[in-house]
Amino acid sequence: MSDKKILFSGIQPTGELHIGNYLGALRNWVELQDKHDCFYSIVDLHAITIDYDQENYQEQILNTAIDLLALGIDPKKSTLFVQSRVPEHTELTWLFNTLIPMAELQRMTQFKDKSRQNFNNINMGLFDYPVLQAADILLYKGELVPVGEDQLQHLELANTILRKFNNKFGEYFQKIEPIISKSARVMSLQEPNNKMSKSLGTTNYIALRDDEDTIRKKIMSAKTDAGPQKDGHMSPGVDNLFTLLENFADEKIVKKFNLDYHNGNLKYSELKAELAQTIINTLKPIQDNIVKLEKDKDKVKKILEKGAQKAKKIAENNILEIKEKMGLI
Ligand code: TRP
Secondary structure (H helix, E strand, O other): OOOOOEEEEEEOOOOOOEHHHHHHHHHHHHHHOOOOEEEEEEOHHHHOOOOOOHHHHHHHHHHHHHHHHHOOOOOOOOEEEEHHHOOHHHHHHHHHHOOOOHHHHHOOHHHHHHHHHOOOOOOHHHHHHHHHHHHHHHOOOOOEEEEOHHHHHHHHHHHHHHHHHHHHHOOOOOOOEEEEOOOOOOEOOOOOOOEOOHHHOHHHOOEOOOOHHHHHHHHHOOOOOOOOOHHHOOOHHHHHHHHHHHHHOOHHHHHHHHHHHHOOOOOHHHHHHHHHHHHHHHHHHHHHHHHHHHOOHHHHHHHHHHHHHHHHHHHHHHHHHHHHHOOOO
16 A cells, blocks of 8 residues: 555536636646545535436536546546445445534535525535535545635534544544645636636636637626726736636736736736637647547546446445444444
């Protein structure tokens, strides 16, 4: 066995990943592969806690896998698998359910937000979502978890669960540490006060699969100046365009536009044209990979199957140990 630390992260299979996912987390996932023993899971059980399209769900899962492989997740280095293919995730969730007070789950801000957005379907799964997330990580005795800031509360909860487990049944789990991606949060192009997200509609995000024309159109119509801001800050839309530029373009170009902005002669059309082009250039190799993988879906399915087998071996072993500790065996 290697002495590398175990790292776990998950992504919901929404069918098409966007540059917010890429800069916020996935670029980091790729880099981390060389340093740690990485488990990356397409968390299909999490995604069904809100309304979803079962007709297209298998395709969405496969597309998510294709996007992940295309942007550099390497099955030789990492274990890439679909969550529901390893039923121990749900088994451990149940065991953890018996340790965590409901009051702790009622505090979760994401549950409150999602309940507001999905008031017609506030199901038990949505409430239990963070416990499943804790089970994902701890089933592999994960210690490192790269996530966006919005997931920190869930990781705290996972630490609460493992502390309760260790206190009650003896030391078993190591504390979980988040790895927060360096890059700033990417915001919606149309509603720059909100995080870039698929749920806001297609004009709000740039998908990894968007073609050149679409990328140009979306960037050109992005919100910019919203009038004077408090303390002389940039408008949220402009700030977001600069964030994107910093992440996609050369430093020199960023400097030039920054200078223009501070001298009051920034042309948004120029900034946007430059930004669109750098995004197009950055996505090109990823999109070439997507085209190749789309032609060989069987290969992608095999990769996922192998990943699930690898994950399952470890999961089976660990769940036995956990059940033994809890007196179930
Ligand atoms: N809740 C995470 C998100 O929406 C996805 C997720 C599920 C996850 N299980 C995880 C992230 C385990 C990190 C670790 O982004």
